[in-house]
């Protein structure tokens with residue numbers, strides 16, 4: 001049953017209704033003001049006979065959330081005639097309004113990080129108050145009005161539910177029985193939408209992850225592009241597309257945090273508490289690495305300088321053409337002659353003609369240009385046609401890009417002499433760049449590649465850099481070690497590297513070095529660490 005909003009009285013309770021702000025399936029929302037105080041509010045009104053009495057559910061949920069950051073205030077609720085009304089804080093634009101007003105263009109990375117931090121924080125607040133949202137979408141996140149315009153609020157609790165039983169204090173039970181889907185087509189998790197599972201905290205987070213990815217994807221998530229499905233066949237097609245989309249494909253060209261976050265949400269168990277703090281910190285760190293300041297505030301439109309810093313685009317390298325040329329010229333100096341393979345590679349599918357095999361890397365044609373991206377998809381050659389490099393001035397990208405190029409050179413290397421040169425270059429580069437000697441994610445990715453190449457290029461290698469705070473059993477956090485453990489081990493590695501007999505022994509040393517660096521509190525490279533890397537380059541040459 002729908003209603004004509006012209007029928008809604010001009011006054012409900014102590015509130016005088018002005019303009020209509022929006023309307024959904026079950027009711028309308030008006031800008032209104034308190035006739036006594038003059039205070040402006042938003043008033044949600046619904047016919048009491050409506051088949052979907054979401055106002056009643058919201059009336060139950062709002063009090064549970066009062067006082068939480070980013071939760072609208074509930075001022076009043078009641079019934080007048082055939083109208084049920086809820087009076088809540090008046091807010092500004094929804095993220096859906098912002099996205100549409102911006103021509104549905106992908107958002108800048110600063111805005112995406114800021115939204116990610118705030119939305120995860122809102123979900124933490126709701127979940128800590130024992131409530132699931134169950135309908136996370138752009139239209140249900142709204143910014144405040146001045147002076148709260150940098151705060152994202154959560155709205156529309158019509159589908160929300162307590163997941164802790166108020167009597168037994170136990171988590172709601174899971175069920176094998178398939179349920180009808182509840183939520184929205186675009187962002188509701190694959191488990192709930194496509195497999196009929198019972199929603200829990202993990203699904204709110206997965207919906208948020210899909211929303212962030214959507215905001216960074218040109219044209220949005222693929223299954224959103226044909227509009228709302230009108231038939232069962234269309235809906236089934238949408239579900240198939242959603243189910244089969246792999247995180248790596250959805251997030252190609254984006255910073256790896258987005259893909260990792262989606263994977264993390266999908267690994268969570270039904271009743272498991274997500275590690276909200278960890279993910280907020282990951283997005284803060286990502287923002288920090290890109291030079292964004294004040295990231296806990298959502299600033300729209302984004303500050304000009306910061307918006308320009310990095311704008312991730314699907315499959316498009318995040319470097320300028322001239323930066324890419326510089327890097328390639330540097331690599332061209334490497335002598336890559338045909339020498340025996342490092343290890344038995346019969347298990348490895350033949351690699352397409354790479355720069356290493358073709359001769360000098362600098363001689364690569366545009367179509368052979370390797371992918372520059374600060375995500376884990378660097379193993380896949382860029383799908384985008386070359387020459388589509390957007391102008392930008394990345395802050396962190398230069399360092400990250402250089403490290404990725406070196407990592408690629410490791411994977412392409414076919415002999416120890418080449419590896420020796422690449423390791424020497426990696427060491428010099430680390431010594432020369434930046435005031436911080438911290439080994440970045442890209443630095444660890446280099447070590448992973450080196451370990452794989454020295455040991456067995458055909459096997460999957462568990463990354464050496466692990467999360468500090470991950471709470472699932474599978475991903476044990478890396479316990480920090482006392483400083484002397486690292487110092488002792490690295491000193492030993494420095495001493496022993498010159499005595500290593502073969503590549504496998506060197507591989508083990510690289511793994512030990514990466515692991516101990518990861519477990520040190522600041523992940524820095526010490527003087528002995530540099531000496532070890534230099535010794536490694538020398539020993540590789542000697543073992544050639």
Ligand SMILES: Nc1ncnc2c1ncn2[C@@H]1O[C@H](COP(=O)(O)OP(=O)(O)OP(=O)(O)O)[C@@H](O)[C@H]1O
Nearest residue numbers: 021022024025026027029042089090091094139156
């Ligand atoms: N507190 C508010 N202040 C200002 N605008 C709001 C507020 N709450 C909602 N709106 C606007 O009204 C729209 C509909 O709001 P809401 O989603 O709460 O209603 P609904 O009837 O439950 O909608 P739907 O059925 O589409 O879920 C929102 O997208 C937003 O643009």
